[in-house]
Amino acid sequence: MPAFKTQTISGWGRFPQAEAQLYRPERTSEIKTILREHTQAALIARGNGRSYGDASLNSGNGVVLTERVNRFLAFDETTGLVTCEAGVLLKDILDVFLPRGWFLPVTPGTKFPTIGGSVACDVHGKNHHGAGSISRHVEFLDLLLASGEIVRCSQTENSDLFWATAGGMGLTGIILTVALRLQRIETAYISVDFVRTRNLDETIELCEARDDSYRYSVCWIDCLASGNALGRGVLMWGEHARLDQLPSRLAKNPLQSRKKRDVTVPFTFPNWAINPLTVKLFNFGYYHQHPKERNGAIVDYDTYFYPLDSVLEWNKIYGSRGFVQYQCAFPLEVSRKALTQTLEVLSRHGLASFLAVLKRFGPQEGLLSFPLPGYTLALDIPFNNPNLLETLNRLDALVVAEGGRIYLGKDARMSAGHFAQMYPNLEKWRAIKRKVDPENVFSSDLSRRIGLSEF
Numbered sequence: 001m002p003a004f005k006t007q008t009i010s011g012w013g014r015f016p017q018a019e020a021q022l023y024r025p026e027r028t029s030e031i032k033t034i035l036r037e038h039t040q041a042a043l044i045a046r047g048n049g050r051s052y053g054d055a056s057l058n059s060g061n062g063v064v065l066t067e068r069v070n071r072f073l074a075f076d077e078t079t080g081l082v083t084c085e086a087g088v089l090l091k092d093i094l095d096v097f098l099p100r101g102w103f104l105p106v107t108p109g110t111k112f113p114t115i116g117g118s119v120a121c122d123v124h125g126k127n128h129h130g131a132g133s134i135s136r137h138v139e140f141l142d143l144l145l146a147s148g149e150i151v152r153c154s155q156t157e158n159s160d161l162f163w164a165t166a167g168g169m170g171l172t173g174i175i176l177t178v179a180l181r182l183q184r185i186e187t188a189y190i191s192v193d194f195v196r197t198r199n200l201d202e203t204i205e206l207c208e209a210r211d212d213s214y215r216y217s218v219c220w221i222d223c224l225a226s227g228n229a230l231g232r233g234v235l236m237w238g239e240h241a242r243l244d245q246l247p248s249r250l251a252k253n254p255l256q257s258r259k260k261r262d263v264t265v266p267f268t269f270p271n272w273a274i275n276p277l278t279v280k281l282f283n284f285g286y287y288h289q290h291p292k293e294r295n296g297a298i299v300d301y302d303t304y305f306y307p308l309d310s311v312l313e314w315n316k317i318y319g320s321r322g323f324v325q326y327q328c329a330f331p332l333e334v335s336r337k338a339l340t341q342t343l344e345v346l347s348r349h350g351l352a353s354f355l356a357v358l359k360r361f362g363p364q365e366g367l368l369s370f371p372l373p374g375y376t377l378a379l380d381i382p383f384n385n386p387n388l389l390e391t392l393n394r395l396d397a398l399v400v401a402e403g404g405r406i407y408l409g410k411d412a413r414m415s416a417g418h419f420a421q422m423y424p425n426l427e428k429w430r431a432i433k434r435k436v437d438p439e440n441v442f443s444s445d446l447s448r449r450i451g452l453s454e455f
């Protein structure tokens with residue numbers, strides 16, 4: 001019988017928490033044994049716990065940690081195709097391949113997720129408007145099904161299963177191996193153009209006018225600004241810097257950005273530490289710290305893509321009750337109106353968010369993948385507001401009414417009723433799930449809460 005350890009775990013938001021039975025296999029063959037011999041009613045894979053809510057939790061059931069199943073298996077220097085086990089971190093890929101001139105084709109705002117978890121959430125990055133989400137760059141993946149069979153899936157081979165697994169939140173099986181196409185780069189730096197915008201209209205107008213000219217685009221939004229300044233922010237467009245764009249001191253070692261010392265948040269902050277006043281001060285300072293416009297700033301890739309990763313365990317600043325990330329997306333035609341309404345609700349209820357990020361999405365494959373052509377807004381909100389859950393539930397209704405959706409990789413509280421109205425391919429996905437996992441061996445707290453596995 002494979003050994004497990006009973007432990008309380010959570011996602012990155014530290015809400016909710018769940019006691020589960022954790023397996024920690026060292027290799028793929030042990031994962032197969034766990035699947036064959038586990039004693040719990042259900043199993044779910046867990047990568048590095050960087051999804052915010054309950055996607056990798058399984059109360060009273062089994063959780064298969066992939067952190068030790070993390071070997072590189074192959075690399076093709078001519079095409080940039082890397083094949084690795086599911087527990088390899090995005091950071092591992094960068095550490096090994098960036099010095100050789102290769103970068104991730106798509107990256108979320110942290111480099112600590114595993115590649116398996118990234119495919120299961122079908123993560124998007126600042127280049128979604130042009131590059132789509134990570135699944136578009138996956139050459140193939142090997143999936144362990146509930147039956148014990150291992151199936152290779154790609155966009156051309158077992159493609160139904162591929163598109164049900166990319167964004168399928170671990171519910172079609174356990175991803176064992178991923179082959180990912182990396183992109184060529186000349187330097188470890190990004191050339192960034194900044195513009196400080198006055199309000200949401202200007203933010204969206206500039207995104208529409210200029211996003212297509214850049215590989216990367218993201219806008220930090222001051223979500224506590226109101227009235228004429230509602231939706232003001234700092235737009236940051238980026239391109240991988242070419243060698244001839246680097247100043248000579250950086251050009252000597254173009255693929256080696258200087259290592260900064262990481263700091264760790266040493267303890268859990270009190271629950272009142274993040275409040276409307278501290279957030280307002282932070283937002284005001286951040287907004288005014290940027291010039292009205294600046295072009296061609298050269299920043300290292302960590303600063304541009306992973307500003308939060310340099311503060312390890314930063315989730316502790318939200319206090320012992322944790323926080324939720326609310327990330328919604330709206331179709332293009334209603335984005336301006338729906339985002340205005342969302343920001344007004346947040347501002348009215350004083351729901352403080354240090355971090356509010358707006359991005360433009362392009363077209364998207366994947367039955368349960370989150371992006372849709374339009375705009376997405378992501379907000380981190382602490383649990384120190386008694387109206388939080390009720391307000392977010394009301395916002396969900398607005399998202400449904402406008403044809404939008406909530407990101408499962410961030411969600412910790414959405415209702416099954418709202419979820420069912422957000423994902424139009426849900427029944428197609430369920431039909432595939434029914435075929436490959438008729439007994440619901442793979443389920444999680446998330447899947448039960450939002451009724452994903454109910455056939």
Ligand SMILES: Cc1cc2nc3c(=O)[nH]c(=O)nc-3n(C[C@H](O)[C@H](O)[C@H](O)COP(=O)(O)OP(=O)(O)OC[C@H]3O[C@@H](n4cnc5c(N)ncnc54)[C@H](O)[C@@H]3O)c2cc1C
Pocket residue numbers: 011012044045046047048049050051052055056066086087107108109110112113114115116117118119120121122123124125168169170171173174175176308409410444
């Ligand atoms: C600071 C920060 C910034 C972020 N920015 C973004 C962003 O810009 N864009 C974005 O899309 N996401 C973003 N995220 C979310 C995060 O990138 C994703 O949730 C990611 O998928 C987490 O990977 P993980 O390995 O930690 O997976 P976990 O959180 O452990 O699991 C997530 C899901 O993947 C499943 N899973 C994990 N491994 C496997 C496997 N081997 N086989 C099958 N299923 C598996 C789990 O069952 C679960 O459903 C961010 C998160 C943080 C903390």
